[in-house]
Amino acid sequence: MLINQTYFIDSCDDVELNIKRESKLEFKLTYDDSKEIEAIVCVINGIGGDIKDDLYISDYCARNYNVAVLNVNYHCIGNRPQTGAEFYIDDIDKMILKVSLDALGINNLPIDVQALKTYDEFYCVIDVINKFIERLKKTQELDENYLLYLSLGFKPTKNEYQNYGIMQTIDVLNALLYTKTKILKNNNLKVILTGSSHGGYLANLCAKLAPWLVDVVIDNSSHVTLDNNLWRFVGFGKEVDYIKYCSAGITHIFKNVKFAAFD
Template sequence: MIVNKSYEIASCDDVELNIKRDSLLEFRISYDNECEIETVLFVVSGLGGDADSSYKQHLAEFAVKEFGVAVVIVNYHCIGNRPQVGSVFCMDRIDQYYLAAKCQEIGIPLSGDLSSLESYQMTQSILLGLNQTLSDKKAKGELPDDYLMELSVTIQPTKNEYQNFGIMQAQDLINTLLFIKNSPPFKVFGANTDNLNIIMLGSSHGGYLAHMAAKIAPWLIDGVIDNSCYANNPFSFIGFGKEVDYKKYYGFSTTLFFNNINIFCSDKTYWTLNQNSPNYFSEAREEIRYLLNLDHLKIQSGYPKPIYVSYHSVKDTSIAPASDKAELYKILREFGFDATLNMIKDESEIDGKFIKNLEHGMNMSIKSLIKKELSKMIKKLKKVKKEPWNQKSISYKSVDLIYKFYEMDDKINLAISKTKQ
């Protein structure tokens, strides 16, 4: 019988920005209580449809029935950062500046303290009122019928979280794994959790986090299955792109909520491009999140090597450039990893079921990816004898900082130090 269990645990604080985390980490495990489990599959949600809870539950039960694995789905830090999964809109000081400028352009007066727009209720109220004012102006012929006011808006994630991007999210995956290994709710084959095969699978940002988890704790991850993850940091998704150009660097834009207003939505973040701020997203902060860092990949290659399988569209040129992905997998193979990249090159490979288009993500369902790759990876892993690994820490020099990830007290911890001059 399939059993579903939900947990809430304390995970990690934000060591980089010295912010204590208020929210608990939530995750769900699905498994057959009559089976001895050899493989644990983490299905790592990205941004968009695969973050929907009912879809995730369907995936979990499918994989448990078909492959006899335990499935773990983690609501990692800042996962609730899109409207379809509970986020709301607010306006920070940058958004407020653009709002005032746009209203002044067409003669709409604004009154009151704009700082109140940092709350969802006030933002919603003023945008609804502004949308109606724009409709009235169009009806009077004061504005063209096709006029859209272009505004910057901040996404306020659920649980009052924010976009740290990559590091805390990968730690959440590993902390979930360590919790399960320490207290497995299911029967473990051979009664030794060190022999469990751990596979992480995800699409786009979910695939990126699977790669990041393998980077920060390679001794714990046996396989990564990915669709269309980015190898480089997507400037638009971290949240501070609006400091440069809110209409160029943003998470998503839509007229769905306000038909006269095109809102350009950026994640709430405490990172900034202001070099005088302690929260400056420096080169070191960027490098540790960069999957293509040659020095970091060389260090990782000295640890147990996960098996990598990935799919990517050659036409993916903006969100996750295919050239970066090809370079990443070339380097992985040069360092001795079993790394397979399936580059989808043209329309002849679109079958309407597995590959549906050549855009980012190829509209590929996670279920299709599981069907195609999970059993093959499980068979590969069964042929690999797992050797004990006692060095449960890894350090990466990142420009002027050293990031040390280490396992202690059933958690993955992070310590950051300055490099010696």
Template sequence: MIVFKSLKINSTDDVELGIKRKSKLEFKLSYDDEKEIEAILVLIQGTGDDANNSFLKIIMQSLAKKYNAAIISPNYFGIHNRPQTGAKPYFDELDKKIMYELCESLNIALDEEIFQTNSPEKILEKLNIHIAYKKSKGDLKQDYAAIMHCSLDPLNDEYQNWGIMPAMDIINAILHLKKNPPFKTGGGSLRVVVSGGSYGGYLALMCAKIAPWLIDGVIDNSGSGLFSWRMIGFGKELDFKTYCGCGARIGDVHFLLSDKTFWTLDAHSAYFFSQSRSDIRYILNPTHLETLAKFNHIIFVSYHSKNDTFLAPYTEKVELFELLKKLKFDAHLHLIQDESEIDGKFIKNLEHGLGIPFKALINKEFPPLLEKIKKQKKKSREKSVSYTCYDLIYHFSEKNHKMKLEIEYYDR
């Protein structure tokens, strides 16, 4: 019988920012209780999706029925960061400043009370009415549109950490399942394959980076090699019109949206996003890849479009796989270069993500990947890895079946 359930466990606090976590980690699990399970397959959702949707449940159950694998999908920290997954818009202090400056330029009266007594949507509706009135009087050109900014508050009192806490959540879900398997394993070691698309693909690569002793294989579709100023939340400190996460429109008001985050570019803040914070999130870091090569049993498979030059530039993926091969990893990149490779079923377009269905990706790549993994003689290694960044050293380790992160200053 196919089992599908939701589990909640304690996971990691924010070690980088010293913030105590308030939420539990929830993840979905599906398996066939009549089979001996030989692998854990992780499906990592990208931005705008979570593990609560009914379509993903169908995919997980289908895969559990087809393979001798336990299928999990974690609602990692900050995943509910879009309106469709429950995030709510609000004005932070920088958003208010942007609003004040716009209203001053339009000679529209604005005071703090309006933020206290109206929702962001209502405020933007009122602004749209003012703009329509000014257009009717000829004070504004008919093609004028105001550009505003709001922040998005995710569910569960979470925020955008980007990369590190989400990857540690995914690893903690795997470790919990390995320690407490509710299914038969036949006494063998459970192999682990992580997979995802876009940000989910990036997180799959990050999981391999921070827990290489645990991860056996990575299936990635269009994951980026670095963090995104647009998606990390504080890009608006540079330019809110360029570095927003998403946007919408109410009449003549375009409102751009960014994730709630504590990271900042203020070098005097305890939450300063320093060079080291960037370095640890950079998958292509050559020195870090050399460290990772001590665990070069990991097998990497990736798909990417040559037309993907904005969301996740394909040049980064090409560089990554060249470095992986140089370091003796089994790594294969499917770089889709032109329309002749579009078959309408698996590869549907040349846009970011290639239109590849998640289920089809797994069905194509998981069976041969698992066979390769099973033939490997995995060396026993210490369950820890350390990465030296600009002025910090990140120590990741597995202790008592949980991920642990310790950070120390590096004397340059």
């Protein structure tokens, strides 16, 4: 019979930054208990995905092969709107907005940038600015193709944070070890890690931190060099160049405003 079970276990605290974990580690295991399981296939999601995205893959592999399929909601996996993240603004976002308005010469609008506290307030202000820019375009004071570039942040679910893979990788390893020893109770199972983009990066990092545990890595287009936009995930991109080093670009909220978003 096909088993599809979700587990919640204790995982690691962030010892490096001395931050206590506030939530359990969630992972899903799919396998056919009538088969002799030979390996664990861990499908590691990239940014913008979670364990809900791999239901078909898990089901297909478990039905057709002698494998158990593991999917892990690793640390800070909910860091995009489609996985539950919410927008927020910080002091740098407000500074960028103020400097941008000054550069445009827009200082006659009744806007107190420093008084903004929530994304909803920020949204209402940008709505006014977007309409103001549209009027400037109609009077040909601005080029028709002009876009105002601003920044904002993603507030991840579970009050977690992006630390570039360390906590995430340890979560995947903890889920693998728990599955081997506590659920399937077979330490001799082969471990196959597969992931794309950020998931591929985490698969490689798992093999680096625990080479004795990982047998195969299948990496689809992970970000592994600074040449292919790895800068977007290193951190401090907003402080260095918020347009060039943004984590994600958002283009369709307003016609005349483009947001560079950060986690």
